[in-house]
Amino acid sequence: MGVMDLEDDVRRTLTWPALAAGWVALAVAALPAVTGVALPDAVRYGPLVASVVVFGLPHGAIDYVALPRAVAGRVTGRWLAVVGGVYLLLGGAYAAAWFAWPVAAAALFVALTWLHWGQGDVYPLAVLLDADYLEARTQRVATRLVRGGLPMLVPLLGHPETYRDVVAAFAAPFGGTVGAHWLFTADTRLGLGVAFAAFTVGTLAAGRRRTRASPPTAWRVDAAETVGLWAFFLVVPPVFAVGVYFCLWHAVRHVARAVATHDDSRRALATGDRWRPLARFGAEAAPLTLAALVLLGGLRAVVPDPPTTLEGGVALYLVLIAVLTLPHVAVVTWMDRAQGVL
Numbered sequence: 587m588g589v590m591d592l593e594d595d596v597r598r599t600l601t602w603p604a605l606a607a608g609w610v611a612l613a614v615a616a617l618p619a620v621t622g623v624a625l626p627d628a629v630r631y632g633p634l635v636a637s638v639v640v641f642g643l644p645h646g647a648i649d650y651v652a653l654p655r656a657v658a659g660r661v662t663g664r665w666l667a668v669v670g671g672v673y674l675l676l677g678g679a680y681a682a683a684w685f686a687w688p689v690a691a692a693a694l695f696v697a698l699t700w701l702h703w704g705q706g707d708v709y710p711l712a713v714l715l716d717a718d719y720l721e722a723r724t725q726r727v728a729t730r731l732v733r734g735g736l737p738m739l740v741p742l743l744g745h746p747e748t749y750r751d752v753v754a755a756f757a758a759p760f761g762g763t764v765g766a767h768w769l770f771t772a773d774t775r776l777g778l779g780v781a782f783a784a785f786t787v788g789t790l791a792a793g794r795r796r797t798r799a800s801p802p803t804a805w806r807v808d809a810a811e812t813v814g815l816w817a818f819f820l821v822v823p824p825v826f827a828v829g830v831y832f833c834l835w836h837a838v839r840h841v842a843r844a845v846a847t848h849d850d851s852r853r854a855l856a857t858g859d860r861w862r863p864l865a866r867f868g869a870e871a872a873p874l875t876l877a878a879l880v881l882l883g884g885l886r887a888v889v890p891d892p893p894t895t896l897e898g899g900v901a902l903y904l905v906l907i908a909v910l911t912l913p914h915v916a917v918v919t920w921m922d923r924a925q926g927v928l
Contacts, residue, residue, distance in 0.1 A: 592713060592846060599855040601714040604842035605807070608835030612818050615830040619822045631900050633829025641837035643878055643907070644871035646914040648844050649673075651870055653917045655847035657924040669917065676913040681885075684905060688762030692753050695908040696738055702915045704734025705922065706836050707811075709843050712927050717804035719796035726927070728789040732812060735782055737831050740819035743779045746770040748824050755901035756908075759889040786812060825900075840918075841867055882906045 592600070615633075618625055637643055654665035684691040708730050711717045720726050742749045747770070754764040768774055790809050797805045819827055844867065845851045851863035885906055886892050893899045922928040 593852070593856055595858075596846060596852055596855045597714060597716075599858055599860060600842045600846060601710075603860060604710060604714065604839050607838045608831070609811075609814075611830050611834035612814065615826065616818055616822055625823065625826060627896060630823060630826045631829070631896055633826060633833050634900050634903070637829060637833045637837070638879065638903070639875070640833050641841060642833045644868070644875045645837035645840045645844075646910055647871040647874035647878065648841075648867060649914060649917045650874065652844040652847055653920060656921040659849075672916050673910070673913040676916060677909050680912045681909045684760050684909070688757040688760035689764055691760075691908070692756040692762070692764070695756065695904075695911070696753070698908070698911055698915060700734035700738040701730070702734070702911060702918065703737055703836050704730035704732070705915070705918060706840055707733035709922070709925075709927050710839050711804060711808055713925075714842070715804035715807055716799075717793075717808065718798050719793040719805060720927075722796055725789075725793055725796060728785075728792065729808070732786050732789045733815075735786075736812070736815040736819055737828055739778065739782055740816060741824035741827065742770070743775050743782075744820040745824050746775060752825060752901070755897055756905055759891050759893055759898065759902055759905070761890050783816075786816070843921075878906065878910065 617623075634642075650666055650669045651661050653669055654661045658665065680691070680694075683694075708720065708726055711729065712720045712726070720729065750764060750770050757764060790805075790812060793805055793808065794802065799805070818831075841864075845863040846855065848863070848866065851866055854860075854862045882903060886902060889902065893902050919928065
């Protein structure tokens, strides 16, 4: 498949912390739902609020250095202009779409996040765990669809009213209202659930047939994560579940990928040092993280109906994330192509 080679000692230093952060976070986050404890709003929205500084927003704020390092091996003024142009054109166009067609823009955000969060899980499987069955393009595409559908579709199956409320909150500051009542009915959700479960099982079964590894460690991790994420998003309230996943699953895995593009960080990782690469990530992410927060303030100032509640404020923050996600997907897709994981 021609994926970017990682030295064995670099892979060992990165793999288990990058993966285990999400496993531990989801296990702890599931405890209230499993034990029947209702979470107050401040706790439910807490992970999304924390994502402003805890990996979530910052993980995309290093695109300006991660892309040129992944593609060309170094950062230049030309590359900075290219990444800036991608963000300006795609992000600007998507921001305008929120004002013109808020409901369609909200639906696109769900679809875009489905694609991107699935995309984000293929790299650690293919590169960190060396999953040989992902050498087949059809298997990579199917795995991406399954992994992205877990946080984007499964919450609809278990928590339809909350799911609808969240999507409606995206559109509300722009004057949009969500219809599509049929999507939230029991019959529709049953059909979607059965179809997606069958697709999940079929994708895992195809991967097991394709793997040549003995024991099939990567496939076992893939299967365990997939089953665990199905259960997590089916049971845990969506806002809390997605916030924890965004911060400590998706974003952490992308950070692991990004720091491995930096030569000095790779040398540090080869010696078992994770702290210097993490500190460099924080320093490189800080300027554009702060710039994104300034944009959030500007967005609140210009929307037709500014939010006045915690729920509304978080929804507007997620609209900003949406605007930044479109160019971020373009950047990560470029990295995928350069590193052979597309």
